[in-house]
Amino acid sequence: MRRYRMLKDVLLILLLLLITATKVNAHPHVWIDLRIKPVMNEQSALLGLEQAWRFDPFYSLVLIEELEKGGVAAELEERYDQLAWEIVKNLNSVNFFTQGYFLQAASQWGQVTEATLLRRGQRLELRFYLPLAQPLLLKDSSFNYQIYDPTYYIEMLHATEAGLDKTGLTAGCQLELKAPTLSSNLIEQALALDKTETSEDPELGKHFAEQVTLGCLE
């Protein structure tokens, strides 16, 4: 009887291994440290989000090599600019991975007119200003945003140091960051993610995203 129990245990472990077998590399493969500065005017209206995305060291290294070997050294700066706008163009089609909510409606973004790609030591940083299509008056309601890659291939979290820049806020306004809360269902979904496939849940990355709330006292 003891043998039966042992067999059952061993077989169970193996079965479980086989069930999850086809799901390769479940964790995110690239990460980005965010630094976000909400920009407001004196009337407590939110105008847009100033964003700085610092790519992880591995991805930065690979990009830096591509930039440096992509042509003559004298035109390096132009190549940085070119890449910055290329990324912005691509991000435009995915809403800049930035989902804003105000009065239960998704916020609309305007055109990005400022973007730069800089090298910070061994890491690359993309900076751009994402303006709201229309300024939002934060007197009656607060504004929320989440920044995430829906496929969760990229993990995007606010930098632990100075991830939130409060210098652009009107007096009486407050920023608050909430870490994601995960349920076991979501964990299961995350585990089912293949590194090359997008999840069944098109918003999987959302569940791993931080939520930032901007509210003003009146």
Added chain:
Amino acid sequence: MKYLLATLLFYTSFLIASPLPGIPATEPKNEQPSVVAQLSTESSLVKTRASRWQEFTFWVMQKQREYHRSLSAKIEALNEQQTLQNTWLLLLLSFLYGVFHAAGPGHGKAVLTTYLLTQPEKLRQGVQLSFMAAMLQGITAILLVAFLVHGLGWLAKEALASVVYIEAASFLLVTLLGLLLVLRGIKQLLPVKPSLQFKPLKSATSVSSSHAPVSLQLSSTSLASSACSHCGKAHHVTPEQLSGGSRLQNLSLVFSIGLRPCSGAVLVLVATNLLGLWWVGVLATLAMALGTALTVAFLAILAVKARLLAKRLIKLQSKALTRLSALLVVLGGCFILMLGVSLLVESLASSGTRSLF
């Protein structure tokens, strides 16, 4: 073998007990404590609902993510300060990354365990096979990057993208292995049929439970040959066929797993090379492969043990063991075949589509 098993168990329990052994100095600010803390409190809440298995897998995933981050932090540190201590820490980290990466879901383990569940391999062979496969995985990564980057002068980005094609080749081999198993299972089913009526009765009466340890040593190969001592003809055919087929199978097993370079290893190689630390990257990759081998070997031992146990139990009752094990080979082969085809289709469909932004 017992010692090996004990060592493996010791290692795994050691690893599980200490989350980041020996690496307290890796930049804590990279660890994103907010999320991790949130997760651990949350996990205690959902503990009742979530199965232990889910928790374990998620824990492994979190570990992989952590190690992925600390690996890059360590390489950065090494770039700034090329000390012996930093090198050792990177190697240790790579080893642990290998252990955890292999503990997570992946096709290699599915293929290996299914194979070992259906094949008459002994414990030693199972461990050997898994070590060979895992080490080959590391060597593939090294050769790939050496050839593409040093030989052809490709950019790191291009080398990373090429992994997709080699993956496809490895999936093709998985399919082939499945096909081999199915064919062999069917072959096994056919010629043994006539002798089946006599053999199981005999073995059922002659083998009592006290003889079980002896029968434990018997693989289905020897079973088939003992069964066939009654019917001369199959006796000559089966064992040779089996060993000849086995070698081919074992080879395609090792290559179907080993051809697929670990994406983490390629990333580390490419990154260290860009920093002028190629040989550190090679050592780190080998350490990673060793870690992978350890986990995979542990799995292999589990698979072989399970099969032997099952065999022992079934033998005492069932009257059609040979047929059953052949059927198992066919089923296992089908599973591997389907796995290979689906991975292949998926990889061909998605190849080249994944680029950031």
